[in-house]
Amino acid sequence: MSLARHVDPDAIIRGLHDLHMKEASQKHVHTKGGTSHITPYSTRYASKQDISKFEIPQDGAPADTVHQILKDELDLDGRPNLNLASFVGTYMETQAEQLIFENISKNLADSDEYPAMMQIHARCVSIIANLWGVQKGEKAVGSATTGSSEAIHLGGLAMKRRWQEKRMKDGKDTSKPNIIMGANAQVALEKFARYFEVEARILPVSESSQFRLDPELVKKNIDENTIGVFVIMGSTYTGHYEPVEEISMILDEFETKTGHDIPIHVDAASGGFVAPFTYAQAGGPKWNFELPRVKSINTSGHKFGLVYAGVGWIIWRDESYLPKHLIFELHYLGGTEESYTLNFSRPGAQIIGQYYNLIHLGFKGYRSIMENCMSNARLLSKSLEATGWYTCVSDIHRKKGEHKLLNIKEVFGREDETSADYNAGLPVVAFRFSDEFKKEFPHLTQDTISNLLRAKQYIIPNYPLPPNEEKTEILRVVVRESMSFDLLDRLITDICQTTQNLIDSNAQDLSILHLNKDTSAEKAHSTTGTSRDAKDAKSSHAKRGRHPLTKGVHRTVC
Numbered sequence: 001m002s003l004a005r006h007v008d009p010d011a012i013i014r015g016l017h018d019l020h021m022k023e024a025s026q027k028h029v030h031t032k033g034g035t036s037h038i039t040p041y042s043t044r045y046a047s048k049q050d051i052s053k054f055e056i057p058q059d060g061a062p063a064d065t066v067h068q069i070l071k072d073e074l075d076l077d078g079r080p081n082l083n084l085a086s087f088v089g090t091y092m093e094t095q096a097e098q099l100i101f102e103n104i105s106k107n108l109a110d111s112d113e114y115p116a117m118m119q120i121h122a123r124c125v126s127i128i129a130n131l132w133g134v135q136k137g138e139k140a141v142g143s144a145t146t147g148s149s150e151a152i153h154l155g156g157l158a159m160k161r162r163w164q165e166k167r168m169k170d171g172k173d174t175s176k177p178n179i180i181m182g183a184n185a186q187v188a189l190e191k192f193a194r195y196f197e198v199e200a201r202i203l204p205v206s207e208s209s210q211f212r213l214d215p216e217l218v219k220k221n222i223d224e225n226t227i228g229v230f231v232i233m234g235s236t237y238t239g240h241y242e243p244v245e246e247i248s249m250i251l252d253e254f255e256t257k258t259g260h261d262i263p264i265h266v267d268a269a270s271g272g273f274v275a276p277f278t279y280a281q282a283g284g285p286k287w288n289f290e291l292p293r294v295k296s297i298n299t300s301g302h303k304f305g306l307v308y309a310g311v312g313w314i315i316w317r318d319e320s321y322l323p324k325h326l327i328f329e330l331h332y333l334g335g336t337e338e339s340y341t342l343n344f345s346r347p348g349a350q351i352i353g354q355y356y357n358l359i360h361l362g363f364k365g366y367r368s369i370m371e372n373c374m375s376n377a378r379l380l381s382k383s384l385e386a387t388g389w390y391t392c393v394s395d396i397h398r399k400k401g402e403h404k405l406l407n408i409k410e411v412f413g414r415e416d417e418t419s420a421d422y423n424a425g426l427p428v429v430a431f432r433f434s435d436e437f438k439k440e441f442p443h444l445t446q447d448t449i450s451n452l453l454r455a456k457q458y459i460i461p462n463y464p465l466p467p468n469e470e471k472t473e474i475l476r477v478v479v480r481e482s483m484s485f486d487l488l489d490r491l492i493t494d495i496c497q498t499t500q501n502l503i504d505s506n507a508q509d510l511s512i513l514h515l516n517k518d519t520s521a522e523k524a525h526s527t528t529g530t531s532r533d534a535k536d537a538k539s540s541h542a543k544r545g546r547h548p549l550t551k552g553v554h555r556t557v558c
């Protein structure tokens with residue numbers, strides 16, 4: 001969701017007067033209703049009627065007309081199934097959709113009114129805690145959230161409070177908490193630090209750390225004020241799993257030396273539903289509650305949990321890691337519920353969708369879906385590298401333990417192989433032009449590939465890697481359940497054809513693709529800010545926001 005600003009319709013009309021659509025604009029923006037129940041399109045074809053955009057219209061319009069108008073406008077959106085940029089689920093089975101629709105009016109905050117839904121919530125927490133190796137004798141607690149972001153904020157806040165409580169008991173300063181994360185962290189992690197006033201120690205990542213949190217740097221950056229370390233299971237950029245066990249051992253050593261016990265929160269937004277099911281697991285080392293130092297883990301039910309957008313999960317290994325004063329007791333008509341969330345009201349239907357998936361698919365169902373995603377991601381990776389034009393930065397298609405680019409001889413794997421034969425990671429393909437390609441065609445850009453594929457309706461973003469490595473840009477495809485083999489086949493063909501066309505074309509003709517400006521009134525009036533350049537700061541725009549949203553407040557991938 002982007003921040004939206006109020007739009008002054010009068011200012012827009014004034015602006016439109018300068019445009020060639022002067023006449024039309026006067027009619028369009030503020031005309032009265034005049035729609036017909038019988039033929040939703042009729043008055044629109046007459047171009048006398050426009051949908052009210054920035055002020056509520058005095059008179060409403062018939063349901064079928066509004067439905068048709070909005071449906072048509074929304075056709076301009078990308079197709080969710082071809083949105084290969086996103087980790088978030090775009091497919092659910094009909095029965096799951098039906099259950100979600102049947103329960104769409106239930107509020108998760110009304111626990112007393114919807115006890116059956118609350119029991120389903122509790123069962124999901126239990127199932128997920130068990131998947132993550134919760135230990136006997138510990139009482140895991142957890143909650144549904146709107147997504148991993150809320151879950152990460154709750155996990156971070158619990159760590160901050162526990163650190164503060166310990167420091168206060170010891171009569172020590174509590175004013176300078178810090179938290180450790182890699183520069184590859186998703187924006188939610190840095191948001192936690194800013195919103196909850198914790199210094200973010202963002203450690204650079206590099207090719208040698210496989211673009212992940214570097215254990216050596218963790219060692220150098222922890223101190224008595226470190227409230228915890230965020231370790232990511234499934235980097236958003238490249239899909240690599242971060243070395244939770246290795247970092248846990250570093251923190252063990254630190255504790256032995258100094259007495260400071262620094263907890264780990266695992267951000268398993270994507271990996272929380274991939275690692276437990278794949279044969280590759282986390283590649284060997286431990287990552288979940290089997291490690292005593294891992295106190296809390298989050299995941300996005302709406303990513304590889306296979307639910308539509310709107311559900312995440314956070315679990316603490318034991319209730320003792322959740323400071324009591326953060327828990328609210330809510331008294332309802334006749335009941336008491338404990339709650340630790342940022343939101344109050346929110347839809348409960350996704351929780352039902354989550355439970356449907358868990359019991360319908362079962363362990364084997366999830367395993368087969370995740371193994372298919374991994375196998376499709378390997379096929380795509382190998383096919384791209386086989387062209388010689390591309391090199392993958394992700395390495396789930398390389399044999400376990402191999403991280404270097406090799407000559408691809410065979411794109412199809414053996415019939416009986418599984419993800420365990422390869423490096424562990426998310427089913428993500430992060431790729432770039434190969435060094436030879438760049439040498440031969442220095443004027444071609446990956447942005448153009450992304451734009452040309454967009455013209456074929458695929459959404460495949462081109463991002464710079466995190467700061468320090470930002471000279472390298474990656475195109476990234478997230479292979480979700482809905483990427484069928486047929487679609488994959490088409491995609492590989494289209495990427496190859498697009499690249500060939502680009503090689504064959506005149507570079508000048510393509511420059512227009514980079515003028516990718518959104519000129520809509522909504523965009524023009526959204527928060528734009530000014531850049532952080534020193535020379536801009538002195539200009540007349542200096543009073544606007546400091547970070548233009550259009551350039552990304554935080555340069556990050558999501």
Ligand SMILES: *Cc1c(COP(=O)(O)O)cnc(C)c1O
Nearest residue numbers: 147148149186188236267269300
């Ligand atoms: C997607 C993602 C998040 C944010 O999760 P939401 O469910 O979108 O709020 C955080 N961390 C990682 C690693 C992610 O991939």
